[in-house]
Amino acid sequence: MDEARIARRGVGPRLWLAGGWLLLALLAAIFAPLIAPQDPLAQDLMLERLPPFWLDGTEPGYWLGTDSLGRDLLSRLIFGGRIAFIVAFAAALAACLVGSALGLIAGYFGGWADRIISRVVDIWMAFPPVLFAILLVAVLGTGLSSVIIAIAVIDWTRFCRVIRAEAMGQSRMDYVENARIAGYGRIGIMLREVLPNVVPSIVALLSLEMGIAVIVEAILSFVNLSISTDDPTWGGIIAEGRLSIHQAWWVLVFPLITLILTVLSFSQFGEALKARFDPVLR
Amino acid sequence: MSAACLDIRSLSAVLPNGQRVLRSVSLSVQPGEVRALVGESGAGKTMIGKAVLGVLPSSVRIVEGDMLLEGEDLGQLQPKARRTLIGARTALIPQDPLTALNPSRRIGPQMTDRLVRILGWSGERADKRIRQLLDEVQIRDPERVLKSYPHELSGGMRQRVLIAAAFAAEPRLIVADEPTTALDVTVQKQILRLIAQLQRDHGTAILFVTHDLGVVAKISQKVSVLYAGKVVEEADTADLFAAPQHPYTRALMAATPRYTDPLASLKPVDEAVLAGLAAEIATADQAWRQRHG
Numbered sequence: 001m002d003e004a005r006i007a008r009r010g011v012g013p014r015l016w017l018a019g020g021w022l023l024l025a026l027l028a029a030i031f032a033p034l035i036a037p038q039d040p041l042a043q044d045l046m047l048e049r050l051p052p053f054w055l056d057g058t059e060p061g062y063w064l065g066t067d068s069l070g071r072d073l074l075s076r077l078i079f080g081g082r083i084a085f086i087v088a089f090a091a092a093l094a095a096c097l098v099g100s101a102l103g104l105i106a107g108y109f110g111g112w113a114d115r116i117i118s119r120v121v122d123i124w125m126a127f128p129p130v131l132f133a134i135l136l137v138a139v140l141g142t143g144l145s146s147v148i149i150a151i152a153v154i155d156w157t158r159f160c161r162v163i164r165a166e167a168m169g170q171s172r173m174d175y176v177e178n179a180r181i182a183g184y185g186r187i188g189i190m191l192r193e194v195l196p197n198v199v200p201s202i203v204a205l206l207s208l209e210m211g212i213a214v215i216v217e218a219i220l221s222f223v224n225l226s227i228s229t230d231d232p233t234w235g236g237i238i239a240e241g242r243l244s245i246h247q248a249w250w251v252l253v254f255p256l257i258t259l260i261l262t263v264l265s266f267s268q269f270g271e272a273l274k275a276r277f278d279p280v281l282r
Numbered sequence: 283m284s285a286a287c288l289d290i291r292s293l294s295a296v297l298p299n300g301q302r303v304l305r306s307v308s309l310s311v312q313p314g315e316v317r318a319l320v321g322e323s324g325a326g327k328t329m330i331g332k333a334v335l336g337v338l339p340s341s342v343r344i345v346e347g348d349m350l351l352e353g354e355d356l357g358q359l360q361p362k363a364r365r366t367l368i369g370a371r372t373a374l375i376p377q378d379p380l381t382a383l384n385p386s387r388r389i390g391p392q393m394t395d396r397l398v399r400i401l402g403w404s405g406e407r408a409d410k411r412i413r414q415l416l417d418e419v420q421i422r423d424p425e426r427v428l429k430s431y432p433h434e435l436s437g438g439m440r441q442r443v444l445i446a447a448a449f450a451a452e453p454r455l456i457v458a459d460e461p462t463t464a465l466d467v468t469v470q471k472q473i474l475r476l477i478a479q480l481q482r483d484h485g486t487a488i489l490f491v492t493h494d495l496g497v498v499a500k501i502s503q504k505v506s507v508l509y510a511g512k513v514v515e516e517a518d519t520a521d522l523f524a525a526p527q528h529p530y531t532r533a534l535m536a537a538t539p540r541y542t543d544p545l546a547s548l549k550p551v552d553e554a555v556l557a558g559l560a561a562e563i564a565t566a567d568q569a570w571r572q573r574h575g
Contacts, residue, residue: 111340174382181335182396183369196386278386 015272018265025262029081037061038072040079040232045070049248067237067251068244076232077258083226083233084262087147087217088210094152095213096206099159104198106160107167108190118164121157129154133216137225144227147220151213158212159205166198200278207270211263218259234259285353286310287455287487288334293347294570295333295511303329303342305512305566311455311504314485318498318519320534321508327491328377329511331457334489336368345574352454369400373448375458375477379440379465383432390428393447401451415446418483419476438469442476449480456481458490462497474500495538499523507531510563529555 028035038061047070053063064073106117133150140146170176171194179189214234220226221235234255241252288311295304304326311317319327332338334349336356349356351371356364376382384392390412397408416424419442432440441461448456458477462470478501481488490502498505498519505522507515507530515528526532533551 174376174378175384177337178374178376178382180337181368181372181374183365183400193384197384199386 014268015276018268018272021261021265022269025081025258026085028078029085032078032082036072036075036078037063038075040071040075041230043069043071049244049251051248052250052254064254065248065250067240068248073237073251073254076237077234077255080232080234080237080255081258083144083221083231084214084217086144087151088213088266091148091151091155091213091217092206092209094148095155095209096159096202098152099156100163100198100202102156103160103163104167104190104195107164107169108171108194109186110168110171114164117160121160124157127154130216130219133220134223134225137220142225142227147217147226150220151216154216155209155212158209159202162201162205163198166201167194170194170197200274203277204270204274207273208267211266214259214263214266286350287313287315287352288489289348289350289353290330290334291348291350293330293333293344293349295329295338295342295344298341298343302567302570303511304333304344305510305563306347306570307508307511307513309506309513309516311487311489313454313487315504316481316488316490316502317504317506318490318492318502319506319508320492320495320498322493324510325508326511327493327508328459330508331374331459331489331491334455335372335374335457336364370451371454373451373453373456375441375445375448375456375461377460377463379437379444380432382444383440385432387431388428389430389432389435389443393428393443393450396447397451411450412446415450416443418449418480419443419446421446437465438473441465441469441473445473445476445480449484449486452484452486454487456486456488458488460492462494463492477501495535507534509559512563512566514559514562530559 044066047059047062047066048068050059050062050066050070051057052065052073055065058065062072062074064077066072067076102117106114132154136150136153137146140149167190176189176193179193184192217226217233218235218238221233222239224236224239226233226235237255238252238259241248241250241255245252288309290307290309292306292308293304294302294306296302307326307330309317309319309330319330321327329338329342333344334351338344344357351367354367356367359367383389390409393412394405394408397403397411398405403411412428413424416427421427421439421442427435427439427443435443445461461477462473465473474497477488480486481501488501490497492498502519505515505517505519506513507522507528509530515522515526515531517527522531523535526535530551533549533555536549537551
């Protein structure tokens with residue numbers, strides 16, 4: 001009982017800090033047109049490279065300064081969050097569904113199903129992921145859906161491997177054998193007995209994968225392979241900031257901080273959620 | 283005489299490498315009777331239990347013999363019918379109560395589920411039945427237990443829950459697979475007494491797998507002594523303890539530790555006895571190979 005309470009206390013701040021940042025970023029992204037102080041695409045060469053608000057020579061309404069075309073950095077980060085979150089949710093969910101389902105089948109049924117699925121995963125993982133992503137987007141053509149498909153196609157193996165191992169471990173437990181003796185069908189046992197025990201891992205992985213999807217999306221937009229160059233993306237802003245690092249460091253630093261905080265929050269949030277979900281750890 | 287509750291006739295099973303793990307095992311359990319199955323680890327006791335319940339590992343193959351559950355030949359049934367029959371008429375009290383309950387589901391639904399889904403009872407009836415059984419295994423606060431997750435209960439509590447669950451569906455036969463081995467010594471006794479009590483009250487036949495002759499003496503009416511997958515002696519429990527016939531049985535009894543002088547009383551099984559057993563098994567295997575080519 002005491003141990004449980006200590007564990008819960010340890011979970012608290014992590015869950016709230018990470019969840020808080022994610023909620024803030026998510027709300028900002030959803031209500032971007034209402035919140036963003038400026039039009040993220042409006043250029044004004046009179047206002048180029050304004051520094052953030054605490055430095056000299058700022059202009060009111062441009063909190064984090066402007067880039068080399070005079071576009072408001074804060075507004076661009078907020079709008080960039082939209083793409084980041086759409087990709088994070090859609091791609092991670094798709095990868096999760098495919099990977100977890102195959103992993104569960106491989107782990108629970110074993111035998112031929114396991115052999116086939118595991119070999120496919122092995123072959124899949126032999127491809128370097130980022131190159132694979134770039135290749136996929138090059139083939140599919142740039143665009144939001146291509147990015148989402150590319151990330152899902154690459155990262156389902158992450159779910160598949162972990163969930164397979166977990167399902168395999170659970171399937172050896174006596175309670176699964178007991179369910180067999182009672183006369184439950186195999187698929188029923190897989191879904192009703194085994195699946196609930198791997199859900200905590202699925203949740204943790206899902207959150208982690210969202211962070212990874214945000215990074216991959218940033219990488220793709222960094223190399224200009226994500227969506228159309230007009231829409232602001234975090235990776236795109238970082239790419240631009242890199243060019244003007246000596247004149248305007250903030251154009252590089254703020255999107256980096258945003259990216260790191262978001263990715264870190266996703267992984268921490270996942271871990272904390274797992275601890276909450278797992279009845280044994282709870 | 284009515285049909286035996288369980289009748290195993292000359293059951294043989296092999297591993298993929300051709301090694302026999304069960305050697306023409308025959309045994310029967312009459313309705314309402316407790317038969318103990320003793321032997322050292324690796325003798326195939328658990329294997330017999332698993333064979334009866336239809337959960338042998340896929341690597342073990344039954345090559346000969348019949349298993350009759352209340353007169354119905356399990357080998358003749360379609361897999362689905364066999365599952366249904368086994369599910370309705372048998373239950374398992376497992377060895378390790380720590381892994382035998384699903385960790386992510388509360389005890390209550392986990393126990394009622396089987397009655398509702400397999401036997402088609404109403405939720406209300408199942409709930410009433412479960413509470414009655416929890417009372418019989420002397421769980422004093424059923425409300426709390428039903429709402430608990432398995433990890434919130436002690437090992438002894440979990441084994442009580444599993445015993446209650448095993449008896450709940452009124453099976454004809456329960457396979458108890460070393461049900462006290464994983465428990466604390468002080469709890470072992472209580473659990474054993476509970477199983478004996480419920481067995482008498484419900485008139486359930488039990489195939490009781492154990493390596494502990496003390497347990498055999500307390501709970502069973504009949505015994506089969508198993509060595510290397512072969513029944514070497516079978517007798518009424520009282521007769522076995524009064525006059526063990528097979529040298530191996532005598533050696534097993536001599537190897538039981540006594541509280542008064544635990545170290546001196548622990549005698550390993552004699553070399554001559556083991557040699558005799560090896561010869562016995564070799565003869566049996568040879569006869570078997572001749573019959574099967």
